Amino acid sequence: MVWTAHILSLFPEMFPGPLGVSLAGKGLKDGAWDLKVRDIRDYAIGKHRTVDDSPFGGGAGMVMRPDVLGPAIDAALAGSEEVARVIYFSPRGRVMDQAFARELAEGPGAIMVCGRFEGVDQRVLETRNVEEVSLGDFILSGGEIAALALLDSVVRLLPGVTGNRESLEEESFADGLLEYPHYTRPPVWEGRSVPEVLLSGHHEKIREWRLRQSEELTKARRRDLWDRHKA
Template sequence: MRIEIATLFPEMCERVADESIIGRARRAGKLEIACINIRDYSDDRFHRVDDTPYGGGMGMVIEAEPLARCCEDAARRNQKKPHIIYLSPKGRVFTQQKAIELSRKEYLLLVCGHYEGVDERFIEELVDEELSIGDYVLTGGELAALVVTDAVGRLCEGVLSDAECYTEESHYNGLLEYPQYTRPPEWRGRGVPEVLLSGHHANIAGWRRVQSLRITERRRPDLYERVELTRQDRKLLEKFPEESPPPAESEQEKNAVREPGKGREDAP
């Protein structure tokens, strides 16, 4: 997949896109990411791309022509029309399902607005869809574009070591992810659920499914309402009743001298 980010701040985007898993995928050739400076497509001697809004108001608006030139040049360079996305608080909210859908496309061009936004005529003429990463306003579209790049890029073939790395994560199947634990088995008086130490893979899978269902029900009832429980789900909910994992025995408790008949050492 190729992802290009059209921005007024290409260095900012390059810095983030060159780090962590996405950065490694770029260097390995699993993912192509390029950052384009919108100012390069300005006719202004000072490379300005914005002007005051018609009708008055605060701030500046990015002109349609530099944006259009940028997108059209990208299509010419790559000999392929990109799927053009404008990052905007007015767009549809970006979700995991949208990330999955976009990961199946060959070429994305993410356009970052700034100031008071962009000329609406550019959106009408060239943009395929508008996306928002949440119900709030940022100073520009760069952070939103990087969120989309990361969420989509990690789903592309070869970026993660195995598809299971993301298929069991929150939102992929409409549920939130189950709790995760690692060493040590005891930490600050808290233990790991015994089923995870059992080595019984079927029980572990069942427990995780139940935890995903219960966490989703508690924290995101809007998502849970859309879940269709299977007969197997209902059996698992009965098999794994809701309970908090028992706290691990502290070192002080382990080393305490118990009265005869009250400690487990005295059990037959």
């Protein structure tokens, strides 16, 4: 079964975007993963193809209608051979992290709802068991950029996309720590030398040095990660 992303968006032309190039693009072309994009406006109401309306109770902005978004999600679910998770990008949601990306990569795929306007009708989220997910503590114009970011983090974990599987195991967040510094040729550049241990050929000492560097960086820059790692 190929891992499949079902995207619901008012701007389907934004996909695959940057995911159509490099390793993700090659993986998509080779069938390592699949992408299906639906235009939410195909499920719009009336001759004016309305997808939003003013909020009950008043307030600024517009809200995406449940009788538009609900059928769009249903169509994506019907097009999924296995039950996929339905994700809506929202500042209220769980913050995306590497653990979440790995969770998704281990499943059959996901339906990703890219909202616009002030938000979507709460009834859709409740009746379709939608998970709210956030890219971070800032506001975007819509969910498309968040979807691209999440897709990139998931797709690179899939078999047949990233060639060097070992590199995935050593990168930042793989073990709850930030990644150690990297060096390459030349050994001396602008008066700065590569740490001697990396030139020693002593693999155990190199492993210990990298672990210490990861710990020190995490402790200094991401105290939240460090506290979780120690716990």
